[in-house]
Structure formats: C-alpha cells, structure tokens
Amino acid sequence: MRNVLPWREPAPAAGTMGEPLTRGRFGAYGGRYAPESLVEACRQVDEAFREAWADPGFRGALARLLAVHAGRPTPLTPARRLSEALGVELYLKREDLTHTGSHKINNVLGQALLATRMGRRRLIAETGAGQHGVATATAAALLGLEATVFMGERDIERQALNVFRMRMLGAEVVPVTTGSRTLKDATSEAMRHWVGATGDSHYCIGSVVGPDPYPWLVREFQRVIGDEARAQCAAELPAGVPDHVVACVGGGSNAAGTFAGFADTPARLVGVEAEGGAGAARGRLGVLHGSRSLFLQDDDGQIVEAHSVAAGLDYPGVGPEHAHLRDLGRARYVTVTDDEAIAAAVRLARTEGILPALESAHALAWVIRAAGDGELAAGSTVLMTLSGRGDKDVSTLKELL
Template identity: 95%
Template sequence: MGEPRTRGRFGEYGGRYAPESLVEACREVDEAFRDAWADPGFRGALARLLAVHAGRPTPLTPADRLSEALGVRLCLKREDLTHTGSHKINNVLGQALLATRMGRRRLIAETGAGQHGVATATAAALLGLEATVFMGERDIERQALNVFRMRMLGAEVVPVTAGSRTLKDATSEAMRHWVGATGDSHYCIGSVVGPDPYPWMVREFQRIIGDEARAQCAAELRTGVPDYVVACVGGGSNAAGTFAGFADTRALLVGVEAEGGAGASRGRLGVMHGCRSLFLQDDDGQITQAHSIAAGLDYPGVGPEHAHLRDLGRARYVTVSDEEAAAAAVRLARTEGIVPALESAHALAWVIRAAGDGELPAGSTVLMTLSGRGDKDVSTLKELL
C-alpha cells in the first residue's frame, strides 16, 4: 500500500474528478502534503500531538472471554480509547496541522456518525481555527450527543436537508461549499474518498493504526503476525490505516461493510465526490441510497484503494446486517466490558459469525480494529434492545 500512481490512481480507481474551481485547490493540497510529509519537523509535531493530545499509542487488548467462547484468539486495537473516542482524530490532527502550514484559518468537514465532526471541531479549537461541519439532518437526529459536542467545541454545524439527509449528501454539500472558500479554508475529508490526494493522504495519516498494531502483535502473538486482520468499512479510513501495517505480510485482510451500504461488495464502477471507485447504482447509473444502523457506514461507495485491493484479491470484503451488528455490540459489552461503536460492531459481528460457521479455523489469531466507542449509539441501541 504505497503511493498511488500518476494522477492519483490505484489501478483503475481514484483520480481527481473535481470541478474546475477545485482542481487548483486539490493541487495545492497535494503539493503541501508531499512537502509536509517529507519534513521531519512536521511529522515530529504531528507525533507529539498524537501522543500528548490524542493519547497514542492505543493499546492492543486481548478479548480473553470472547476468544474462549469463539475458539479463536481475538485482539482488539483500541481506537475507541483515543481522545474524542475514535480513529478520526489521527487524520484530523494531520490535516489541521497541514491547514495551518498552508495558511488556512478554517476547516470544512462532513460527518455521518459525528465522530469526524467532533474530531475536526476538537482540532480546530486546539489550533485556533474555525470549523464548519456539514451533517445530514437524519444523522443530526440520531447522533444528537455528537452534535452537542461539536457545538460546545465552537464548530458551526450545518444541517443538510437534501437527498437521503445522510453522509453522502453531507459530503456533497461540504464540497460545494469549499468551491467558494478555497482561499481561506481547507476541506478536511474524513475518509479515504474524494479527489486525489485525499484517499492517499488520509490513509497515510491513519496508517499509524496498522504500524502500531503490527509492533504490538509481534510482542503479543506467538506467530508475530495475526492470521486475520479485520476492520469495518464505510468509506474505509480505519480499515485502510490498519491494512497498511499488514499488506506485506501473510495476514488475510477482511473489510466488513454494512449490508445496506456495501460499495466494495456490490458496487459498480462510477464517479462520485471527486474519485472513480465502486458505488451502489441503479440500472441507469444513478447512485442509490445506502442504509445502515451505523451512521458512519451509511455511504453508497468505498474508497478507491479498497476497490483496488478487492480487485487484486489482497483484501476480501463481506457484509453484516443491522441485527448482527447490534447483537455483536451487546456481546462485547457483556463479555469484555467494552461498548463499541456500531460501526466497529460490524467487524466484530463477522468475526463471531465466521468463528461459528468454521470459516475462521479454530485457534486462528485475529486482529480487529475497534474504531470507536459506543456512547453515541446508546439511544439507537435502546430502541432495539
């Protein structure tokens, strides 16, 4: 999982399909990121923020009771223990530092589950920037806690009432807004989607998950490398960051999507939000609405690098239902004392299912990224349980 080819391509996916008014802005972000990523001073400043503000490194937690019940050895990479409660802070601190380096004074962001919005508002407050977060009206209703957190941190939360009123439409509105604000604002995309260089840049900011986990697995597991590396996938940033640490190993990479938002599993080639990738579409090529109990997986596509990994056969993508995810969240809470985000519960649901039907051989070692904590999903779970 290295740098994309010319013009931001991962195989036939990726690229920079942006309005003319944003092509120059994307080029500036590309040049600024390449310069910053090669600068030890920038990387040192980011490492310090990740340590003293975000709380890295996050631990690798053996799920002992659940492992015994499943007959596999399951270890959880605990991104839920970062400041703000999810992996999103890794990417946002990097992009916020980049924005200040570019002389931008405001961050624009989209959010679904609210975790990226909270992370953006947090980084903006920390670095003295303004923040404007676009969020679908439906997600505002089901993620009220995170909306309050964003506003408490000083961010403007803009409700999006178009379309499905979820993450896809929030992303569209954020990109439209950026068109008229490129001079003083940086668009802080929250996943490995969007026009080049965002899929690559976001993965590089998130690869700290996989790099840490690989070193931790070397110390924790007798074999050093797990048999399976599993993560949930919406746009796919936590999975891309996790997979980056193990792509050159024998570990089998598994991305778990929501049954109603399975871009990698059931998507077709198309262009949306500035990149060419796999998207849910009807017979006329129109993007169709995704659904998931987890707001962060309610996206009708997948990042271009995931589409490329699928084609190469390096990663496998599977789906999990709402019911399986909710049941997995409860099971983790009652066996390990951890309430996961519903996004992360999708990954766990596949592990539970695969262990039960023999797809995961007895005694297998499994690394699973627990991408976020479940505080935000309590009201949703209360309606189901």
C-alpha cells in the same frame, strides 16, 4: 444476500498500499474528478502534503500531538472471554480509547496541522456518525482555527450527543436537508461549500474518499493504526503476525490505516461493510465525490441510497484503494446486517466490558459469524480494529433493544 466469495490466497508485495500512481490512481480507481474550481485547490493540498510528509519537523509535531493530545499509542487488548467462547484468539486495536473516542482524530490532527502550514484559518468537514465532526471541532479548537461541519439532518437526529459536542467545541454545524439527509449528502454539500472558500479554508475530508490526494493523504494519516498494531502483534503473538486482520468499512479510513501495516505480510485482510451500504462487495464502477470507485447504482447508473444502523457506514461506495485491494485479491470485503451488528455490540459489552460503536460492531459481527461457521479455523489469531466507542449510539440501542 451475503458476500460469500471464496478466499484467494493473499499476495503481499512490496509497494502494495504505497504511493498511488500518476494522477492519484490505485489501479483503475481514484483520480481527481473535481470541478474546475477545485482542481487548483486539490493541487495545492497535494503539493503541501508531499512537502509536509517529507519534513521531519512536521512528522515530529504530529507525532507529539498524537501522543500528548490524542493519547497514542492505543493498546492491543486481548478479548479473553469472547476468544474462549469463539475458539479463536481475538485482539482488539483500541481506537475507541483515543481522545474524542475514535480513530478520526489521527487524520484530523494531521490535516489541521497541514491547514495551518498552508495558511488556512478554517476547516470544512462532513460527518455521518459525528465522530469526524467532533474530531474536526476538537482540532480546530486546539490550533485556533474555525470549523464548519456539514451533517445530514437524519444523522443530526440520531447522533444528537455528537452534535452537542461539536457545538460545545465551537464548531458551526450545518444541517443538510437534501437527498437521504445522511453522509453522502453531507459530503456533497461540504464540497460545494469549499468551491467558494478555497482561499481561506481547508476541506478536512474524513475518509479515504474524494479527489486525489485525499484517499492517499487520509490513509497515510491513519497508517499509525496499522504501524502500531504491527509492532504490538510482533511483541504479543507467537507468530508475530495475526492470521486475519479485520476492520469495518464505510468509506474505509480505519480499515485502510490498519491494512497498511499488514499489506506486506501473509495476514488475510477483511473489510466488513453494512449490508445496506456494500460498495466494495456489490458496487459498480462509477464516479462520486471526485474519485472513480465502486458505488451502489441502479440500472441507469444513478447512485442508490445506502442504509445502515451505523451512521458512519451509511455511504453508497468505498474508497478507491479498497476497490483496488479487492481486485488484487489482497483484501476481501464481506457484509453483515444491522441485527448482527447490534447483537455483536451487546455481546462485546457483556463479555469484555467494552461498548463498541455500531460501526465497529459490524467487524465484530463478522468475526463471530466466521468463527461459528468454521470459516475462521479454531485457534486462529484475529486482529480487529475497534474504531470507536459506543457512547454515541446509546440512544439508538435503547430504541432497538
């Protein structure tokens, strides 16, 4: 059943998507629900990040890496043929054009620099679609660090290209054979591994999930998406700000980074989840992977396995700040099916010559549906973050089409 909650008027306010409250809280969500053995490690990451983020030297070094290595700024591309067909003005923020092919590199370069600053020599990461794993392996190679990436056995099978890329870059890829053998289980294994390796390793978490300070830290490293898009829209759009800002949501890092640039504007923020992984749309309050947020659960409070054709959305919850934005009515969270996402990927490829990642295709599928049923008014301007390119999904699409 689709999430069809009516719009509430957005309530932009100073401080929305700012620093979290005491103990890493976003309203009722967030916190640091970590094993005792990781509390001190999280405190050290928090302290190091605050110092680094206030240091112009650190910010300058990151900005340079993002420019000369990742290829920022990424363009804002008008989807002219598709816009004409839909009756809206659709603009794509092209994170697929970064080095490694997704938004993940923004966060990873920041965390890798932070790890180096802390004297850590190894990065630990989890990955679903493989894009965060590739970005981690890339940053590790660039900065002379070791990398160990945990990946569910099922995702290893369906994202074989990215597994090969990680190994080519020198990373160790550890198959996870427990549970659903997807992103949730890879995250659990990575956190367990970190318990015994806090002295020399930094856990480079890939989304706005996990114990404080990770949801805030990752959002700040991804904020570059929203800040760039805000400036580009001011130069490109007659009104300066789009009517709608749309992004796909698994844990929710590309959406959080995008929304951060528009939280204080009248733009309506829309997060699009997979039908089988709708933590924000259908989740209940719970604790997983170190934070309090919304998760898919059964009547006994046990986590229900998520499903999505897009491995990066195959997560049973959502980052705590997204749960808070939902409660505030500042962002709306909707769902699309696998079939809608696949059809959207094909349509973008054939109208604009862009093959999107299946994760990003979920956001596009909602735009197509909302334009078709009148939820998006004719002539509306829509900014959509195209979080990654679809090379990694060719084998999946080949099987399904």
